[in-house]
Amino acid sequence: xxxxxxxxxxxxxxxxxxxxxxxxxxxxxxxxxxxxxxxxxxxxxxxxxxxxxxxxxxxxxxxxxxxxxxxxxxxxxxxxxxxxxxxxxxxxxxxxxxxxxxxxxxxxxxxxxxxxxxxxxxxxxxxxxxxxxxxxxxxxxxxxxxxxxxxxxxxxxxxxxxxxxxxxxxxxxxxxxxxxxxxxxxxxxxxxxxxxxxxxxxxxxxxxxxxxxxxxxxxxxxxxxxxxxxxxxxxxxxxxxxxxxxxxxxxxxxxxxxxxxxxxxxxxxxxxxxxxxxxxxxxxxxxxxxxxxxxxxxxxxxxxxxxxxxxxxxxxxxxxxxxxxxxxxxxxxxxxxxxxxxxxxxxxxxxxxxxxxxxxxxxx
Numbered sequence: 197x198x199x200x201x202x203x204x205x206x207x208x209x210x211x212x213x214x215x216x217x218x219x220x221x222x223x224x225x226x227x228x229x230x231x232x233x234x235x236x237x238x239x240x241x242x243x244x245x246x247x248x249x250x251x252x253x254x255x256x257x258x259x260x261x262x263x264x265x266x267x268x269x270x271x272x273x274x275x276x277x278x279x280x281x282x283x284x285x286x287x288x289x290x291x292x293x294x295x296x297x298x299x300x301x302x303x304x305x306x307x308x309x310x311x312x313x314x315x316x317x318x319x320x321x322x323x324x325x326x327x328x329x330x331x332x333x334x335x336x337x338x339x340x341x342x343x344x345x346x347x348x349x350x351x352x353x354x355x356x357x358x359x360x361x362x363x364x365x366x367x368x369x370x371x372x373x374x375x376x377x378x379x380x381x382x383x384x385x386x387x388x389x390x391x392x393x394x395x396x397x398x399x400x401x402x403x404x405x406x407x408x409x410x411x412x413x414x415x416x417x418x419x420x421x422x423x424x425x426x427x428x429x430x431x432x433x434x435x436x437x438x439x440x441x442x443x444x445x446x447x448x449x450x451x452x453x454x455x456x457x458x459x460x461x462x463x464x465x466x467x468x469x470x471x472x473x474x475x476x477x478x479x480x481x482x483x484x485x486x487x488x489x490x491x492x493x494x495x496x497x498x499x500x501x502x503x504x505x506x507x508x509x510x511x512x513x514x515x516x517x518x519x520x521x522x523x524x525x526x527x528x529x530x531x532x533x534x535x536x537x538x539x540x541x542x543x544x545x546x547x548x549x550x551x552x553x554x555x556x557x558x559x560x
Contacts, residue, residue, distance in 0.1 A: 209286060217333040217344055219231050246342075260339075280306065306391065324364055328351075346476030352379050355378075365377065384449055393433050430467065437511055439522070512526060512529055
């Protein structure tokens, strides 16, 4: 994008880890930045990012508000950092304020964003989705400071309509000073085996024996204590996802890369070694709650509420449409429903996707 930076108004939806990271970076690069969040009074107008080398990037925010109309009125780019289970709600609230030519970027773009924002797209907005977040981000102080580690070597974005992705690559390249490539279609984001595969398979193997009355003695590191059992399920689900992609042979899904390629690990043991030694992720604990009797899985965590019903469920839905048997993905999702009691998930049929031709038409 070659427009003068000060003339571009960017709104960041969400004041959490990723929202704070993007708001700070956009402001630091000279853009006019608004932040929409529920706790606007606790959010500073001067925020900062600290990286793994203790280098600090500062950004001054133009407006922090809990009024959505005020936040996005007249803006050109809206960066949505809400979890997947909140996308439909925020899309509906944004719809009355959508202007033709506006860009809505969901970060990351998985979770069915192309469905939940469909009315906004019909109103003239371009939907962008980042395939993965630029780095690991963890708040150190809400509304003030976020720590970011492990910046990726490159970013990938897709869009609806698909032809619009390329024009926004320069924006993300200049924002993060790393290459950004356009993806051939949004399905390359939707089917990406990131959190919908990574988190769900780990949770199932961590809490496979869970039932009411079961308590755990400790809270294991989610990545640092990664096990061969988790790697085995991860790889089998990853293989099943690749079978779905191969069946969709009329579409370019080159960038739905197997986790074997992404992590450069072909075997169970190699995958365990790789994931358990990722420095930026190593010390993160599992989503659990401590009680007087021990530890329990935290079913309110977005690891559960986003990555199963709006992640793994979508992958299984595509498998059903294309006629591919995915027993490990199916059993992992069924396990989630049994232990959580949550039987609600995003159903593709509700958005008119029932056949292969429907998929090709939507993502062409």
